[in-house]
Amino acid sequence: MNIEQRRKERLDRGIKVRTDGLYALMSWRELSYLTLPRLVLIVGMLTLPFIMPSMYWQRVISIVCIYALLAMSFDFLAHFVGLVSLGGALFIGVGGYLAAIMNTYFGMPPLLTIPIATVVGAGICTLFLLPCLPLRGVYFAIVSLMYPLALARVIEALDILGGTDGIMGIESFGNRWVEQYFVILMVLLFLFGARRLVNLDIGLVFRAVKDNDQAVRASGMSITFYKAVAVFIASAMGCMGGASLVHIYMWSGISLLALDFSILPIAATVIGGAGTLVGPVLGCLILVPISELLRAFGTLRIVFYSLILVAFIVFRSEGIMVYGQRKYHQFERWVKI
Amino acid sequence: MSNQPILQVQEVTKAFGGVIAVNGVTFDIFEKEILGIIGPNGSGKTTLINCVTGFINVTSGKVLFRGKNITGRPAHKIADMGITRTFQIMRPYYSLPCYKNLVIPLFSPRAKRTGGWRGGGKLGDRDTVGIDILEEIGFERDSFVPYKIASTLPTGYLKRLELARCLALKPEIIICDEIFSGLSMSEIASMVPLIERLQMDGITLIMIEHRLRELFRVSNRILVLNFGEKVIEGTPEEVMADEKVKEVYFGSEKAEEVMSHA
Ligand SMILES: Nc1ncnc2c1ncn2[C@@H]1O[C@H](COP(=O)(O)OP(=O)(O)OP(=O)(O)O)[C@@H](O)[C@H]1O
Numbered sequence: 001m002n003i004e005q006r007r008k009e010r011l012d013r014g015i016k017v018r019t020d021g022l023y024a025l026m027s028w029r030e031l032s033y034l035t036l037p038r039l040v041l042i043v044g045m046l047t048l049p050f051i052m053p054s055m056y057w058q059r060v061i062s063i064v065c066i067y068a069l070l071a072m073s074f075d076f077l078a079h080f081v082g083l084v085s086l087g088g089a090l091f092i093g094v095g096g097y098l099a100a101i102m103n104t105y106f107g108m109p110p111l112l113t114i115p116i117a118t119v120v121g122a123g124i125c126t127l128f129l130l131p132c133l134p135l136r137g138v139y140f141a142i143v144s145l146m147y148p149l150a151l152a153r154v155i156e157a158l159d160i161l162g163g164t165d166g167i168m169g170i171e172s173f174g175n176r177w178v179e180q181y182f183v184i185l186m187v188l189l190f191l192f193g194a195r196r197l198v199n200l201d202i203g204l205v206f207r208a209v210k211d212n213d214q215a216v217r218a219s220g221m222s223i224t225f226y227k228a229v230a231v232f233i234a235s236a237m238g239c240m241g242g243a244s245l246v247h248i249y250m251w252s253g254i255s256l257l258a259l260d261f262s263i264l265p266i267a268a269t270v271i272g273g274a275g276t277l278v279g280p281v282l283g284c285l286i287l288v289p290i291s292e293l294l295r296a297f298g299t300l301r302i303v304f305y306s307l308i309l310v311a312f313i314v315f316r317s318e319g320i321m322v323y324g325q326r327k328y329h330q331f332e333r334w335v336k337i
Numbered sequence: 338m339s340n341q342p343i344l345q346v347q348e349v350t351k352a353f354g355g356v357i358a359v360n361g362v363t364f365d366i367f368e369k370e371i372l373g374i375i376g377p378n379g380s381g382k383t384t385l386i387n388c389v390t391g392f393i394n395v396t397s398g399k400v401l402f403r404g405k406n407i408t409g410r411p412a413h414k415i416a417d418m419g420i421t422r423t424f425q426i427m428r429p430y431y432s433l434p435c436y437k438n439l440v441i442p443l444f445s446p447r448a449k450r451t452g453g454w455r456g457g458g459k460l461g462d463r464d465t466v467g468i469d470i471l472e473e474i475g476f477e478r479d480s481f482v483p484y485k486i487a488s489t490l491p492t493g494y495l496k497r498l499e500l501a502r503c504l505a506l507k508p509e510i511i512i513c514d515e516i517f518s519g520l521s522m523s524e525i526a527s528m529v530p531l532i533e534r535l536q537m538d539g540i541t542l543i544m545i546e547h548r549l550r551e552l553f554r555v556s557n558r559i560l561v562l563n564f565g566e567k568v569i570e571g572t573p574e575e576v577m578a579d580e581k582v583k584e585v586y587f588g589s590e591k592a593e594e595v596m597s598h599a
């Protein structure tokens with residue numbers, strides 16, 4: 001067939017289905033059309049520990065989940081509230097050190113340290129970042145990047161919290177299955193929670209803070225307050241990750257404040273598709289294992305991240321998830337002209 | 338009308354570096370009044386209401402709301418008290434459908450207390466209340482207009498949407514910054530009864546306008562600004578007859594020039 005005699009036709013699959021939940025109940029096909037992607041995601045995540053070839057790779061899954069929490073937190077703040085956060089390391093560090101302190105100094109079990117570190121840690125991070133919330137522009141990014149660097153130097157210089165050696169002897173989850181399923185369930189919980197949140201009325205307010213802050217002020221709402229609420233939610237995700245991480249490694253040290261925690265989630269978000277919340281999780285599932293494979297190259301790995309990032313920004317700036325969603329909701333076929 | 342003004346602006350001055358945009362302006366406005374503010378471009382009208390609504394800080398002077406000093410309070414607190422404003426450069430949430438535009442102001446603490454424009458202290462479902470407000474302000478309920486994405490609407494509807502955003506808070510004062518500009522004669526003609534109805538509803542209005550004919554029709558009093566200073570304040574008739582106002586609007590030299598050409 002001559003190329004010129006056909007063209008690609010794009011059809012929109014069931015617009016009705018997506019615009020109104022009620023229609024979805026009308027047929028099994030439409031119902032499965034809506035639930036299938038979610039099902040694939042949930043089942044896929046839950047079977048991951050089984051299909052990993054070794055304990056080493058099972059550990060990698062846990063790390064993927066920690067990064068996924070950070071990446072979702074980045075995507076939530078950047079895309080839905082308009083705050084570009086480079087504070088992944090801050091969240092991990094604060095959550096991690098809090099859990100470490102509670103466990104080693106006060107003998108609290110992970111069952112207590114993780115929820116407390118999540119809430120208290122999020123409160124501390126929000127207080128840290130509060131001064132730059134009324135400002136527009138790059139200040140938030142810069143300040144959130146500076147804190148972990150500064151905290152690491154403070155811990156080093158004052159030799160507190162174990163100094164450069166870190167805090168050792170932290171209780172583990174006890175069982176690697178418990179460990180993996182805990183972090184996997186947390187990722188799913190925060191993912192669906194965050195997606196729910198951004199579709200509620202308060203989610204509209206968050207987006208309004210991003211797109212049109214003057215109108216929000218004119219409506220009698222404090223932008224700083226809503227930014228603080230959002231930062232609290234985002235840092236809770238990160239602190240939860242940090243607290244889990246120290247119980248996984250059974251160790252807490254200044255490498256929790258390392259730049260990787262700030263940078264890799266951003267790369268994962270770009271690759272996976274910004275503004276989808278699922279995309280960043282997908283990005284982490286791709287990037288973190290690759291980064292493990294490249295461990296032998298040491299810090300040279302950063303070159304690799306950069307290359308992937310540049311390639312994606314140039315060729316597929318929308319990210320995998322946005323692309324995939326488009327393909328799923330539309331189907332294409334060749335038609336003769 | 339009570340004896341105490343609802344809003345008092347006293348000697349308000351605002352300087353941007355060397356430029357004095359507003360210079361010692363004083364005026365009062367009473368409940369249910371419509372005050373028009375006119376003046377040539379750059380005479381400080383927008384700056385003045387930015388000062389009143391807390392969007393910028395005054396350099397000196399005071400603003401009193403029901404006798405209470407509100408100078409220097411943050412903009413969202415002032416809006417929470419019931420002093421709302423529209424923007425000269427419209428600021429709808431372009432990516433949202435119209436009725437969702439109102440969900441955001443309806444989320445505010447003030448809307449929760451008051452229940453929205455017609456609400457009797459209890460706020461219902463925000464989507465429904467939003468559509469109700471849009472209908473009252475001239476969006477046809479049974480058409481698609483309230484459900485359309487804001488960026489696809491013509492200016493006339495967007496101006497109403499600006500007003501609706503204020504009304505969602507059940508305001509005591511609405512300050513309109515050039516709400517008629519960019520509208521056709523017929524759109525203005527349909528807007529005037531709406532303004533009059535808001536007044537009947539007990540809302541106090543301040544209207545900044547360049548469309549003098551329509552403004553003079555609805556206003557109870559007019560304030561004229563020039564180079565940031567108050568030129569005159571009075572009824573539309575007094576202002577129209579005033580020599581200084583003619584000078585401001587045509588400029589004495591320019592007036593002579595026009596005469597000599599004639
Ligand atoms: N943020 C600012 N910084 C510096 N100067 C400003 C600022 N805002 C306003 N001005 C100046 O203050 C003066 C008054 O401006 P303003 O916008 O209040 O005028 P206006 O009466 O609203 O004019 P228009 O009828 O064109 O809307 C102008 O000379 C303007 O250049």
Ligand SMILES: [Mg+2]
Nearest residue numbers: 382383384425
């Ligand atoms: Mg103006």
